[in-house]
Amino acid sequence: MPSDWLDPATGALIVPGHGPVRPFLPVRTDRGGFSYAPLPGRPPLVSTTEWAEPGTDRSETGPMSLDELRAGVRRVLGADVPLGPPPGSGPHVLRRLDGGNTRVAERYRDGRVFLVGDAAHVFAAGGTGLDVGLQDAVNLGWKLAAAVNGAVDVLDTYEAERRPVADRTITYSQAQSALLSPGEDVTGLRRLFGELLAQPGVVRVVADLIAGADVRYPVGDDAHPLAGLPAPDLDLRTSAGTVRLAELVRTARPLLIDLTGSGGLRVDGVEVVRAEADTDATALLLRPDSYVAWASNDARPYPDELRHVAARWFG
Numbered sequence: 001m002p003s004d005w006l007d008p009a010t011g012a013l014i015v016p017g018h019g020p021v022r023p024f025l026p027v028r029t030d031r032g033g034f035s036y037a038p039l040p041g042r043p044p045l046v047s048t049t050e051w052a053e054p055g056t057d058r059s060e061t062g063p064m065s066l067d068e069l070r071a072g073v074r075r076v077l078g079a080d081v082p083l084g085p086p087p088g089s090g091p092h093v094l095r096r097l098d099g100g101n102t103r104v105a106e107r108y109r110d111g112r113v114f115l116v117g118d119a120a121h122v123f124a125a126g127g128t129g130l131d132v133g134l135q136d137a138v139n140l141g142w143k144l145a146a147a148v149n150g151a152v153d154v155l156d157t158y159e160a161e162r163r164p165v166a167d168r169t170i171t172y173s174q175a176q177s178a179l180l181s182p183g184e185d186v187t188g189l190r191r192l193f194g195e196l197l198a199q200p201g202v203v204r205v206v207a208d209l210i211a212g213a214d215v216r217y218p219v220g221d222d223a224h225p226l227a228g229l230p231a232p233d234l235d236l237r238t239s240a241g242t243v244r245l246a247e248l249v250r251t252a253r254p255l256l257i258d259l260t261g262s263g264g265l266r267v268d269g270v271e272v273v274r275a276e277a278d279t280d281a282t283a284l285l286l287r288p289d290s291y292v293a294w295a296s297n298d299a300r301p302y303p304d305e306l307r308h309v310a311a312r313w314f315g
């Protein structure tokens with residue numbers, strides 16, 4: 001792509017007959033979508049998305065060509081972009097996908113084989129695949145370590161916890177695809193959605209959905225309301241000063257937060273932090289992925305219950 005097509009101030013692609021295309025922000029037109037992603041250290045990534053007219057079959061066969069991409073860009077933007085092959089010998093990938101590539105694997109585990117990341121799920125729209133995949137890896141990683149320490153059953157919770165997150169992300173991805181599709185009705189829906197996103201409560205719901213943080217991992221019916229959720233980011237007042245819980249969990253080890261004030265809680269092999277905090281909880285047992293394994297509001301939490309939960313999760 002010639003450099004005089006780029007605005008040096010904004011990095012936008014200037015397309016005569018269409019206007020500027022800002023980097024990394026998908027453009028929606030009456031005919032489809034276009035995006036331009038100038039990733040550092042490699043040729044820019046260019047993609048188009050088109051919706052077939054009802055009753056037509058536009059599916060191509062054979063390897064994708066640069067001419068096919070140029071024609072797609074022309075249809076979507078209504079203007080030509082001088083796309084040439086990237087410098088260097090390649091391999092340069094041109095890829096065509098028919099239909100939305102939004103899928104989740106039938107199962108996440110087969111014996112000693114586990115699926116993580118894009119091997120377990122892919123999402124055509126939304127830009128959350130990396131995030132969800134990393135959370136899969138963190139979820140499985142500490143459980144493999146726990147299994148080595150004797151908590152073998154913990155491995156069975158991997159799919160039970162992570163698959164519902166992929167299912168939720170599919171809902172999000174499908175909604176994103178719908179909002180990118182052409183048509184005046186969709187334009188109205190986008191306008192309404194934009195108005196809703198001015199409300200902090202709605203932003204919270206969507207942000208948690210995007211972050212994969214709106215799914216509570218399975219816990220028993222009588223579990224504490226915090227169990228199965230990411231740990232709340234409390235300010236902990238300890239004898240050494242105030243520290244955010246989010247900072248303490250960086251070590252990715254089991255952690256017992258003792259907020260009883262009497263300081264009597266302990267579990268073998270689990271680091272204990274004694275503190276005060278603005279919460280009704282008197283104790284929190286955190287997993288290495290900083291999800292709450294167990295919590296109590298009792299002034300004197302029952303130590304056997306705590307030890308039982310710790311043995312189940314950590315071996």
Ligand SMILES: Cc1cc2nc3c(=O)[nH]c(=O)nc-3n(C[C@H](O)[C@H](O)[C@H](O)COP(=O)(O)OP(=O)(O)OC[C@H]3O[C@@H](n4cnc5c(N)ncnc54)[C@H](O)[C@@H]3O)c2cc1C
Nearest residue numbers: 045047116117118119120122126127128129130131132133
């Ligand atoms: C255009 C595009 C834009 C995206 N944008 C975003 C975004 O904004 N935000 C986001 O969160 N996600 C985004 N994603 C998704 C994100 O890139 C993926 O979810 C993420 O990279 C998946 O990571 P992974 O490690 O599971 O798989 P991969 O990144 O695919 O890594 C798998 C690795 O395994 C290697 N491999 C494959 N087979 C073998 C083999 N037999 N032996 C040895 N190695 C092998 C591959 O070469 C590859 O390096 C985007 C994806 C695309 C395509």
